[in-house]
Amino acid sequence: MFKPEDDMSSGAPKHMKDRHQEILDAAARVITERGLAETRISDIAEQAGVSPGLILYYFDSKDRLLAEALTYANDQFYLRTSREIRRLGSAKEQLRRLIDLSVPGYLPEYGRLDEWALWIEVWVRALRDPETAKDREVLDQRWRAQISDIIRIGQASGEFVAGDADAFALPIAALIDGLAIQVIMNDSTVTAERMHRSCMEVAAHVLGFALEPADLVGQSAGA
Amino acid sequence: MFKPEDDMSSGAPKHMKDRHQEILDAAARVITERGLAETRISDIAEQAGVSPGLILYYFDSKDRLLAEALTYANDQFYLRTSREIRRLGSAKEQLRRLIDLSVPGYLPEYGRLDEWALWIEVWVRALRDPETAKDREVLDQRWRAQISDIIRIGQASGEFVAGDADAFALPIAALIDGLAIQVIMNDSTVTAERMHRSCMEVAAHVLGFALEPADLVGQSAGA
DNA sequence: CAGTTCCCTGAACACCCGTTCAATCCATCC
């Protein structure tokens, strides 16, 4: 993804859907790089390879664009993990994979997992912007639902203990959030491996399954 | 604290230390209210009851001021909780009190505990500003040390199981972080009470102590 | 009581950036 498509040197009009998405993509990339506060319309235009005027042709205002871009980027992350996880057989494998994908920089094939940086931007914005606050709640509930769905599967198969799956999911989700922040901040005492281990341990504890040595091996891409 | 001091109508020069601190206080309040991105020098000046020019007389630039204000505010929170906790007898009580103080809005006497909002601002800024990144790491390590100190006390007294106190503290700190974010966001499914309960349960689990019914009663101010 | 130093003000400056808009380009259709 994220190909600049050099061949569209100048002219080359696109249909609205394409441009809309292209601009959102460009915006998400710029926000990830420079942060929401330092993101200018001209940056997004440059990243998308168009003129600044065109950005405002597709979006009512900079503010609207930023809001849309944030939820759009989180959507992408959700869809990717969701697709990956559905493939796996056991609930324990699914949970493990979800944690793999949530630890910034744990899997080499996915860069630094900068989606977390976007999450923090969403949080800051949601504190004051009701629109963003609404979106955030939906996004966050989906994130927790992804975990509780796995838990329910594991309960049905007997891998996990019985109980309120949503109640089990909350601390696991929050723990991942809290640790991911530290890892993305490059905290010297909270490495990716340590985060992964801690998440697995607490999950095993809460859900009542045994940790096998293989669960704690770093950097495995899973089967 | 936070008295406007109406009587210093115009003249009334203050000594540098005072003004420095006053401006930091004012800045912290404005940032909490409006957010880092929407904080203008004129806002801070107004809040402090001085002219915009004076702000730049005491601080080299707006950026420096903001950076200082953020760590200053976090310092205040640390000092307050630290002072409160030291009074208590048992480690379990200390831990419980720490959690009380960390749950936004749990204790009526402390407003909404908006220090958490400042934390998020620190995180966003630390992603790009090395100076802030350094401060954040110190602040965060102190936050975790506060927890591991309590754990060590409890281990010495036999209240908690033996083990690496720092390793125990990490998930507890991260869980508090992750849940506090949800609570401060006014997430409809993560109430202050639920956060409190979840933190106590995980702590009890990790540290191997039994939860008594009294530990789960809401809003108690402790002894 | 002059002189010096520091605190403080508020207006002016300069720059940055979101937004607007008239003009241009390019498909597509008649």
Add this chain to the structure above:
DNA sequence: GGATGGATTGAACGGGTGTTCAGGGAACTG
């Protein structure tokens, strides 16, 4: 192939805001 309409540009406008600065004024010093 001329006309129509949407897509695109880039320059210009305008508001907002960080920073500077010349000056006023209070306290302290000798």
